[in-house]
Amino acid sequence: MATTIQKPRGTQDVLPKQIAIWQYIEQQLRETCTRFNYKEIRTPMFEHIELFKRGVGDTTDIVSKEMYDFFDKGNRHIALRPEGTASTVRAYVENKLYGETDIQKLYYLGPMFRYERAQKGRLRQFNQFGIEALGSFDPMIDAEVVALAMDFYQNLGLANIKLVINTLGDLESRLAHRQALVAHFTPVVEELCQDCQSRLEKNPLRILDCKVDAKHPSMATAPKIIDYLNDESRVYFETVLATLTQMEIPYVVDPTLVRGLDYYNHTAFEIMLDDPNFGAQTTLCGGGRYNGLVEQLGGPATPGIGFGLGIERLILALEQQNVTLPITDQLDVYVMGLGANAKTASAKLLNQVRQAGLSGEMDYQGRGMKAMFKAANRVQAKYAIILGEEELANHVCQVKNLVEATQETIALNDVVAYLQANQ
RNA sequence: GCGAUUGUGGUGAAGUGGUUAACACAUCUGAUUGUGGUUCAGACAUUCGAGGGUUCGAUUCCCUUCAGUCGCCCCA
Structure with a gap:
């Protein structure tokens, strides 16, 4: 590899x-x-x-x-x-x-x-x-x-x-405050950290934000911007x-x-x-x-x-904070074809379902029926459609509600309408 | 940029200088032929981040490198 x-x-x-x-x-x-x-x-x-x-x-x-x-x-x-x-x-x-x-x-x-x-x-x-x-x-x-x-x-x-x-x-307030800060910290500059020593010239305001020197006595008494506004x-x-x-x-x-x-x-x-x-x-x-x-x-x-x-x-x-967002990751239907002809027909059926605006999936791994049900559960499909050679010959299929565990025989031509009616 | 620490299969993780690298979860297969989330049986790492070194022999020791985590700094 x-x-x-x-x-x-x-x-x-x-x-x-x-x-x-x-x-x-x-x-x-x-x-x-x-x-x-x-x-x-x-x-x-x-x-x-x-x-x-x-x-x-x-x-x-x-x-x-x-x-x-x-x-x-x-x-x-x-x-x-x-x-x-x-x-x-x-x-x-x-x-x-x-x-x-x-x-x-x-x-x-x-x-x-x-x-x-x-x-x-x-x-x-x-x-x-x-x-x-x-x-x-x-x-x-x-x-x-x-x-x-x-x-x-x-x-x-x-x-x-x-x-x-x-x-x-x-700007005016900041300048006044800045001058006060420089005047305040200059006498003790040697006691401050390296960063603060350079901050004194570049941006003395930032000294107030320093974590290293937070406990230095000069901090508590430092001039506050509020007093210089x-x-x-x-x-x-x-x-x-x-x-x-x-x-x-x-x-x-x-x-x-x-x-x-x-x-x-x-x-x-x-x-x-x-x-x-x-x-x-x-x-x-x-x-x-x-x-x-x-x-x-x-x-x-x-x-x-x-x-x-x-x-x-x-x-x-x-x-x-353990906040759960309202996110659902469901699929409307999982189509199962059993046998070569029915498999092809199930691909066609799935495509019709998708074109009708519903979400769906089928098996592409050559799995057995039992494994397809497991796959359907995994993708959280609401319905399973079972299409075998016998159903195909009769132009019907089994539509199983995976949540309720109920099952009905539906004519192939009515499947999309049935699913849409049962959203 | 500095300091500390970690790095084993899809995931969470045990483990040892030496013939077969635990365990759990997940995944796959099967439990008579077309029905799920339970149970049971089986399968699943020639390999322990990568590269080099020490050694008869390293996943275990050393070096380098890459990455994660934590702290500093700073910020989203």
């Missing part, structure tokens, strides 16, 4: 057994978007690497060390997309979607790529669903974006989820929270919540699985506002907000 080839590290095959779950989830996502009036957009899975450097940010982990990039035959520097927002905004700008209407509500669904060490809930190719609302700077739409995610999870029946929210403020930013955030409250969506404000991508400002949120037995990757969904990103990518000044959520992590969470 030739040596087998394995899938690349951090990738996954979704097998037929699992596919019903995926299709169900995807269908729920699309249905949710329809209700919230978000339209799908499909962008390439690879882009010029520059897009992510400019859009997501050079200093972020995603861009600086997790990019799946290569040079193509035309020597273009290409990267597989690590997230969906940059591509969506690029398409928005490139296709001048801002000219169609003043607000665009978009969603995407597809694989993303990040070159990381794989572990449970973290893959090199994973699937993300995300939405982007472009063109509105209204706290109601921040609430709507959060509400869509929560609505989706709740409809699936996923319990034990926690919405964590924070504001990063606008200007009036506009504060009122905006308060309105977002008030709207969520009106919508009866519970949330927890976490002043230390900092998202990893450079483009965020104002509202930032995560939805996490609130279960201590779940493993290290508890973030199911993350998002926030990114006013300024559209400009940064060459478009007109346009506010935006969105989120991304991971399908693989969602499935893990559903399994962990």
Whole structure:
């Protein structure tokens, strides 16, 4: 036997057994978007690497060390997309979607790529669903974006989820906060971890998010963004929270919540699985506002907000919480032909059944009748049709209800009508 | 990228430096000739992730590599 080839590290095959779950989830996502009036957009899975450097940010982990990039035959520097927002905004700008209407509500669904060490809930190719609302700077739409995610999870029946929210403020607020952070941490910088020492210059906000230094005394007393918000930013955030409250969506404000991508400002949120037995990757969904990103990518000044959520992590969470999805994997009929002539006739009959819109299967392994019944059970067929030489001669067949274990003789010409009447 | 750990048939798993690699489930066949999910009998790994080394001999020892899992980092 030739040596087998394995899938690349951090990738996954979704097998037929699992596919019903995926299709169900995807269908729920699309249905949710329809209700919230978000339209799908499909962008390439690879882009010029520059897009992510400019859009997501050079200093972020995603861009600086997790990019799946290569040079193509035309020597273009290409990267597989690590997230969906940059591509969506690029398409928005490139296709001048801002000219169609003043607000665009978009969603995407597809694989993303990040070159990381794989572990449970973290893959090199994973699937993300995300939405982007472009063109509105209204706290109601921040609430709507959060509400869509929560609505989706709740409809699936996923319990034990926690919405964590924070504001990063606008540019002015962030600058004031940043200065305060630098002033606060500079005296103790030597005591912080290596990463935080470099964060102090590049992005001091991220120090707050550091797990290594979480217990350092300077953390508790660190300046909080809330104290540095200007009036506009504060009122905006308060309105977002008030709207969520009106919508009866519970949330927890976490002043230390900092998202990893450079483009965020104002509202930032995560939805996490609130279960201590779940493993290290508890973030199911993350998002926030990114006013300024559209400009940064060459478009007109346009506010935006969105989120991304991971399908693989969602499935893990559903399994962990023992959520059963309403998925049925049944077949309408299993046709059994006995003898050469009847076998041929059964193929014809099966084809008629299928053309009539019913699902069906037959045996292609030369099995005996007993084995065919077992096969029929395995595919969860509702009916078995037995067609032997004798029935064939009389233009009839036996239709057996496998659930009730009842059986009737039906004329071949009436089989389809009989099955349709007994769905 | 770093650290730890694991890798035996379709699946879950025992096991040992040496003539036949347990067991269970699944699958297939049969238990008189055309009827299922129970029971019983039988079949099913020239092979122990891959490559190399030590040895008279390795699935068991060593090295390399690939992959999984967990932790760090980060995030979906």
